[in-house]
Amino acid sequence: xxxxxxxxxxxxxxxxxxxxxxxxxxxxxxxxxxxxxxxxxxxxxxxxxxxxxxxxxxxxxxxxxxxxxxxxxxxxxxxxxxxxxxxxxxxxxxxxxxxxxxxxxxxxxxxxxxxxxxxxxxxxxxxxxxxxxxxxxxxxxxxxxxxxxxxxxxxxxxxxxxxxxxxxxxxxxxxxxxxxxxxxxxxxxxxxxxxxxxxxxx
Numbered sequence: 001x002x003x004x005x006x007x008x009x010x011x012x013x014x015x016x017x018x019x020x021x022x023x024x025x026x027x028x029x030x031x032x033x034x035x036x037x038x039x040x041x042x043x044x045x046x047x048x049x050x051x052x053x054x055x056x057x058x059x060x061x062x063x064x065x066x067x068x069x070x071x072x073x074x075x076x077x078x079x080x081x082x083x084x085x086x087x088x089x090x091x092x093x094x095x096x097x098x099x100x101x102x103x104x105x106x107x108x109x110x111x112x113x114x115x116x117x118x119x120x121x122x123x124x125x126x127x128x129x130x131x132x133x134x135x136x137x138x139x140x141x142x143x144x145x146x147x148x149x150x151x152x153x154x155x156x157x158x159x160x161x162x163x164x165x166x167x168x169x170x171x172x173x174x175x176x177x178x179x180x181x182x183x184x185x186x187x188x189x190x191x192x193x194x195x196x197x198x199x200x201x202x
Contacts, residue, residue, distance in 0.1 A: 137154070
């Protein structure tokens with residue numbers, strides 16, 4: 001399911017134990033497409049999420065939707081979809097009614113260009129006066145064959161904005177009235193970002 005990360009809060013159980021939870025809002029997902037083994041070589045369901053202004057819908061984009069189905073802002077293809085559904089069906093919070101654990105896929109927060117200490121947890125040099133080696137990555141060259149920088153060397157660079165999957169998270173509560181699910185712990189992404197929530201595969 002396509003959902004929206006609202007933010008984080010905390011809940012107490014009947015024994016007074018505090019659990020930090022992430023609040024995820026699950027609005028209606030519309031089935032806007034189907035992929036079949038006969039036609040496409042695999043089976044999948046295309047779900048659409050979110051309203052989009054008519055002025056923002058181009059003819060090529062509108063052509064993806066069958067007659068009678070309103071264009072949706074976000075489209076995601078889910079392979080091996082377990083639920084029985086057909087074009088035009090609307091899926092909501094009821095999908096998670098009997099599910100105890102889920103996987104959440106999101107885009108992690110972007111942190112920009114970062115050094116090796118923040119990006120790769122390097123220890124850095126001494127913090128003492130006169131050291132002249134504090135937060136650098138140190139030597140990277142080779143003194144012998146092949147005499148080049150090897151691919152994959154940990155260096156400074158762009159950090160974050162990666163697709164991250166957090167697996168096997170416990171579902172603390174499903175609130176059908178507010179259309180939200182509370183899951184234990186944190187999930188990738190900033191508040192109000194879109195995430196994919198699926199039944200845990202492990």
